[in-house]
Amino acid sequence: MPSIVLAEGKETGIYYFRESWIQDQELLKATFPADPLIPMQSNPVHYLRRGAKAVEILDIGLDHSGKEYHLLSLYDLIPVLAVNRDTTKAEITGWSDLNKYDLTVGIDSNSDMLLLGMSQGLDKDWRQIEQSKKLMQDLHTRGKLLFSGNQGFTAGKLPDVMILFDKQARALQASGANLEIVFPSEGTVAFPVALLSKKPLHLDTTVLQAKLSEAVYQADRNVTNRVKKIDSDYYAAVIRAESMINRELIKPFRPLRTNKYENSISYVILLCILGTMGTYFYFRVSDPVLRRYTMAVFLLLCFWIIIRMARLLSGYEGAVHRYTWYLYYVALLYVPMLFLWIALHVDGRISPKRMEGVKKGTFAIASFLLLLVLTNDLHEWIFVFEDDTLAYRHGNLMLLIGLFYAVFVFVSAIILVKRAIAMPNKTNLLIPVSAILALTLYTVIFVLFLNNKIATELTRAIILFVLLIFLSMVQFGLIPLNTKHGIIFQHSNASMLIRDLDREIALAPKNESAYRFYVRKEQPIRGGTVIWLEDRTELQQLFDEEAIINDKLEENYRILQKQYEVERDLQTTHAKTRLQEQITSHLQADLQNLDHAIRDIESGTGEIQKRKLSIATLELMRIKHSSHFLMVYLMEGHIQVENFLLSIQAITKLAQGMGIRCDFTDNMQGYLSFDSADRTLAWLIHSMKQALEHRVEIGFYLQTKVDVLSTTLYIEKKRIDKERFEDLFCRFYHQNEQINTRILTSAYFYAARLQEEQVRI
Template sequence: MTNRLIRNYAASGIVLLSVALAYIFRLIGRGSFYPTLFSYLRSFIYIGVYAAWGLSVRQRIVQKQVRRYLTSVSVLLILWFVFRSAKYFIFWQPIPIRYLWYLFYLPMLFVPMLALLIAMSLGKPDTYRLPGSTAVLWLISGALLLLVLTNDLHQLVFTFPQDAALWSDTNYGYGIGYFAVIGWQVLCGVAALIAMLLQCRIKNGRRRLWPVLPLAISLTYLALNYAGMPWLKSLLGDVTAFQSFMYMLCFEACISCGFIHSNSRYGELFAASVGTSAEITDQDFSVCYAARNTEPISLTTMKRAVNHPVPTGNGLTVHTMPISGGYAVWTEDVSALLAVKEESESLAEELKERNDLLRYEYKREAKHRKVEEQNRLYDLLQSVTQTQIDRIAVLTQEYRMTSKTDPAQAKTLLGEIAVLCSYIKRRKHLTLLADRDYKVAVSELERAVSESLQTLKLLHVRCTLYMESGDPMLSGRTAAAIFDFYEQVIEADLEHLQSVQVSLTNAGTLRFSLYLCCKSDLSALADRPGVRYESEGEDDYQCILFFPEGGAP
């Protein structure tokens, strides 16, 4: 026998024992041995039973709206017994007694109506709210209760003899309003039970007919009470005690057979669960419910899983979640995830090795390309200045031979070497710019030519410079071509050069002009494209024009 069944049997036994004890107190109270005391004790027992039942439904019922309605039912049953106790044992004035009797119909009208609202709420989510049209039920029940409470004005519910000195529940008749009240109760109760039967998912078994029995007994009691059977109250008690208990039994039968969903059938749920590994434990991790074929989990593992999931050796991970009164424990099969993780780690390691190899090859290739680029640039720089380098080597040799014997000649040689070195220095910078196809400022070309002219003054050459191109930027190749042409003209007769005038202008066409005074004939330079030679008509003065972007106009 499961713990749930033991608890259910114990609760049922306590309720039956309480009702039996109340019945015994009723029999004792009918005698002369402390009748008031035992009547009070009987009322307290019923009130305690209904209060305990109301607390239990708040813990057992899942849906919020149904739970709220059932709690209201328990409150109405308690009020019913409070009104009864006040009527029989507290008040003795006729008018308060009569109105307490009228108040009996507050629970008698609203409990069946709440049963119908419960039936309409079953199977709905927690956020569900009944439609506004159900307000009609509240209006009808309220109107019938108002009809009962105002009976002294019209006597449509209870009639009293005209010659009666006191109106009381010991001498009265029934009016048409009474049958409307009873009819409304029966209609709501039967409609609620039919709605629950139609919505119930349990299609087989006699258990689904359990709520019919207390309802049938209740209706039979009402019929016999209306017929005026004298033995009925002596045997079963007054309407309040009997009907309130039947109401509670009817609702409890609806819960037990599954009409009203509760969380008290965990044992059946877990017993029917296949393919899961869930368990419910108490605070000490003693298993209360467990699904079928659940692998046992050690107490130590469950306690450790409270703080964090605990992996086991067979690819499972134990999880624990605190719940009311204990813990929910389940296992998660992570073997597939572990396999994927291992494969991912292996692939990551392989990719890391491959990336390291590719990174090494990339660095090696980059280094190789860097060396190649450096060699290329070195070769390029050497190729454009090789003539001057060779010339410097020759002049250096001559300087060594004449430095001691002919100081004047040695000084001239040093001047020529300075001119060549100035060109090499500036030409290498222009070479790098031209190789990358960068733009060169005219001022950069001006500084290169100016530095060369400054070194020419070491050879006592008169120099002037004027540059105005109209465009502050030149292409690297154009600037290099202009500087190369300048150096070629200067070196053509460097030993006998007396003066040089350099200008760069742009009058629609970029023009580089050199006016020189030297002994050598420079007309041979005009053979190259874009060069024009002009003679000044005077001895040793010559003009050479260079058009780097097109040619002589």
């Protein structure tokens, strides 16, 4: 909250914060006599970043003030008590004396910072303001508390005691007021003011301080023990507490003095009210055209509130500020247009063709004016900004928008009033007209005397004004709701009647309908009961047709399911037959090979015959178990791993009888296909036959995962080390933690090569 802001801009001129209560033009002219004074309305640091040489601010403790910027202290602002000795002789020494005497107490408009001085003196802590709050409440209760307004206090008319900054009090003294400046004995605070610049300022500080003293900015005082100098860190904490000070101390006496978060909360409440009212009208307005117009009005008002909240919370700088401001006119232009449409539709004397022409013409005018507002940065015909600041004045074309608004609202009001006068029950006019007049009077008074928050308050006032107009039209019967049962149903063909509280018929249907299927319903209404028959004939026909279609679909589904089962059985039978033929041919070939092998055995002698006999025995075992697997698979559709392992164990025992050492462990579970079982068995027999023929040592293990059976055969030229083989298996096991089943079969022979194979289960 800068007390005053000035800046020397890129273009010659000294900018100052024109909304401040400090009238510092004389000081500025004396300090910078060659430059014109230009009002501004923005953050002072924003001007530094855009090229200004210096700005005057309160020491708010910028984090980068010691690095990027330079500060030159000017003067302090101290909250004090100014006693009017023309009206009172009371001995005032501190804040607590304000309640000891029957005095009128005035306080400046910037009361938040002034009251921080009071809270520091009475409560000693700006976070606990109970004593300060109680003192102000007592003054207000006794009617002794006055606020200065925007113009401040003048020497001709002053209260008994004023809470002012010391500079203000000295300025009033200089203008002829008989004031005694009292630094409260309990204590107060000092707000330091300094010049902030990017480069060190080359000013004659002696001359500057002399000018400050001449302009009653400084005076000699020996009260340093009563004044707490607020440094940067403390002042930052004070600024964070500002909203609490406003709520707890200022708002009870100045309800329009609110911060942006409190304004946003009030807008949220308005948004909820609009949503509730809009939903109510959507379901209760019986005329579909009026329902559409009403919904458009309420949606535009909700849009206006949301844009207003976004502007409040996003700050007041840059393009976002301007364009959220421009978007206000979406509602401000289209809502009067919709009011005219509603008034003409309610009046009912304009033809549909002319109504369409009026709608197109008014929409084109409102859209054209909105386009001018949204493109204002290109031409500034609506708002003219001063020297690239937020200070502005209205352009010439702003008159068109005001004329558009006034004409549309006036014409709509005349049409609706004439229509309302023609309606019965003219006593209904009393409540809404009184409310609208009261709201209008409040708006006029607010504009004349409290315009410091006019934009914020008029937003609420206009929205409440619109709500009252809609409620008035409903009260007059201009907008028909479905509570007016007679108006809605007297031109209807519905089979219904209305009975009063005595069950007598108040409204009978024009024609009786003989429904084949119907539901009788009864609903209490204001003043009686409405009874109607709801025709279900057409709905029942749709249900019957849907039932027939569902029966046909179920029959088709059963036929298709039977066809699918037949085809599946045929495919399964065909696959099993083809597999049986294929395996039979392989078995015949294997039997022929076995027969040749037996004949070769007869031709051999000694060790050769023994080895050939072992090979033939292994081949016979493969044929036997393979045939067994085929029979099991054809009967059950799969082969259990337990049965497969039994065959492996039988072959292993046979191999041990032939002198082959086999160590076999397993804990396998699950199922195998015939193909995977047959190929694994063939590979095992093939490996044993190689071991008998070539005298090699073989190490292998079988591994089954979820869907893969892996058989790995390790054959090396040198003798396989058992510990190395088991270590290899353990590493494989840890890398495959999701393994369901394991087979470890070890046999030791001599080997000459390495193989690996995976079979899909």
